[in-house]
Amino acid sequence: MKNSKKLIAGMSVVTGALLILTIVLMFTIGPWKKASTKTSDVRSPRKTSDMESDDPDEETGDPKEPGQSSALISGGEWTASDEDPWDDPETSEPVDTTEDTEETTSETKETTEESTEETTEETTEETTAETTPEPETSSETEPSRAPSHSGGSYDLSGMVIVIDPGHQRHANSDQEPVAPWSDETKAKVSAGTSGVATGRPEYEVVLEIGLRMRDTLEAMGATVIMTRTSNDVDISNIERANIAVENDADVFLRLHCDASDSSSARGIGVFVCSRGELADSQVKWGDWLGNCLADATGSKYRGCSASTTYSGLNWATSVPSFLLEMGFMTNSDDDWLLSDPDYQQLLCDGVAAFCSKMKNR
Numbered sequence: 001m002k003n004s005k006k007l008i009a010g011m012s013v014v015t016g017a018l019l020i021l022t023i024v025l026m027f028t029i030g031p032w033k034k035a036s037t038k039t040s041d042v043r044s045p046r047k048t049s050d051m052e053s054d055d056p057d058e059e060t061g062d063p064k065e066p067g068q069s070s071a072l073i074s075g076g077e078w079t080a081s082d083e084d085p086w087d088d089p090e091t092s093e094p095v096d097t098t099e100d101t102e103e104t105t106s107e108t109k110e111t112t113e114e115s116t117e118e119t120t121e122e123t124t125e126e127t128t129a130e131t132t133p134e135p136e137t138s139s140e141t142e143p144s145r146a147p148s149h150s151g152g153s154y155d156l157s158g159m160v161i162v163i164d165p166g167h168q169r170h171a172n173s174d175q176e177p178v179a180p181w182s183d184e185t186k187a188k189v190s191a192g193t194s195g196v197a198t199g200r201p202e203y204e205v206v207l208e209i210g211l212r213m214r215d216t217l218e219a220m221g222a223t224v225i226m227t228r229t230s231n232d233v234d235i236s237n238i239e240r241a242n243i244a245v246e247n248d249a250d251v252f253l254r255l256h257c258d259a260s261d262s263s264s265a266r267g268i269g270v271f272v273c274s275r276g277e278l279a280d281s282q283v284k285w286g287d288w289l290g291n292c293l294a295d296a297t298g299s300k301y302r303g304c305s306a307s308t309t310y311s312g313l314n315w316a317t318s319v320p321s322f323l324l325e326m327g328f329m330t331n332s333d334d335d336w337l338l339s340d341p342d343y344q345q346l347l348c349d350g351v352a353a354f355c356s357k358m359k360n361r
């Protein structure tokens with residue numbers, strides 16, 4: 001009896017010891033497990049913060065309200081396009097040069113050529129590496145460079161789009177009224193600018209892009225009417241506007257390239273008419289256009305400006321009309337991009353996205 005009692009006591013001591021050992025082990029292993037779970041989760045919060053660091057101006061989900069844009073315009077970001085005599089797309093009248101574009105353009109100063117390469121490299125990596133759900137390095141150097149609509153297709157059937165590649169080989173300084181409501185006159189067609197790096201004239205570059213745009217939009221079912229398909233024409237700004245009006249265009253797009261005294265000025269700008277039956281919507285639509293283009297190209301959208309400066313817009317207020325400054329030929333990076341077929345296609349993709357938005361508005 002004594003022996004069996006001793007045995008039972010011995011066994012319970014062993015069992016107790018084992019129990020304590022198990023509990024101790026559970027406590028020590030537990031935290032390890034938690035720690036290892038934590039390390040595997042570390043990446044997601046980092047990504048979120050990377051995304052937050054993106055330039056809010058590049059947001060494209062919802063277009064800016066007209067009010068915000070007005071603030072932009074009156075806030076002074078907007079004289080850049082008017083700040084150089086060259087860059088008035090229609091005439092050479094000198095305008096306000098007081099505003100500072102350095103500040104706004106410095107954000108987009110990084111070389112876009114490099115970033116385009118980076119983006120394509122990242123896209124390739126993305127498809128091969130299963131564990132990398134999105135490009136990460138781009139957010140460190142170029143927060144807004146990944147084109148999201150590139151190559152997207154839209155149903156544009158039923159739409160009439162009039163494309164006016166600005167200028168022509170030979171300017172025409174004969175005068176015509178700047179607006180139906182004005183006695184003021186302006187040159188029929190101005191010479192436009194030229195590229196600091198490529199040396200190419202604006203009229204040639206915008207026609208090249210315009211023809212590509214026509215092909216892109218037609219492939220999506222749109223009816224596209226060009227105001228010109230050659231550089232050797234003589235068509236005034238009023239005559240160009242009339243082509244849009246007579247065809248009752250759903251979108252009238254005037255293609256231009258910008259110029260500035262500041263070689264660092266870059267990016268995309270939109271101009272609309274501040275008068276007429278569509279004036280209340282024009283700035284909102286202009287922002288759609290600018291944001292679609294920024295989204296497709298990764299370039300900076302500078303804002304939409306409404307005025308009565310441009311005769312080609314003033315004479316086409318019955319249809320949605322936009323003067324699009326696609327980039328600065330006085331900036332060598334923008335200049336190279338504007339002649340780059342891949343970049344030209346991104347511009348066309350952005351316009352296609354915009355037309356789709358206009359169709360479904």
Ligand SMILES: [Zn+2]
Pocket residue numbers: 088089090166167192193202255256257
């Ligand atoms: Zn121009």
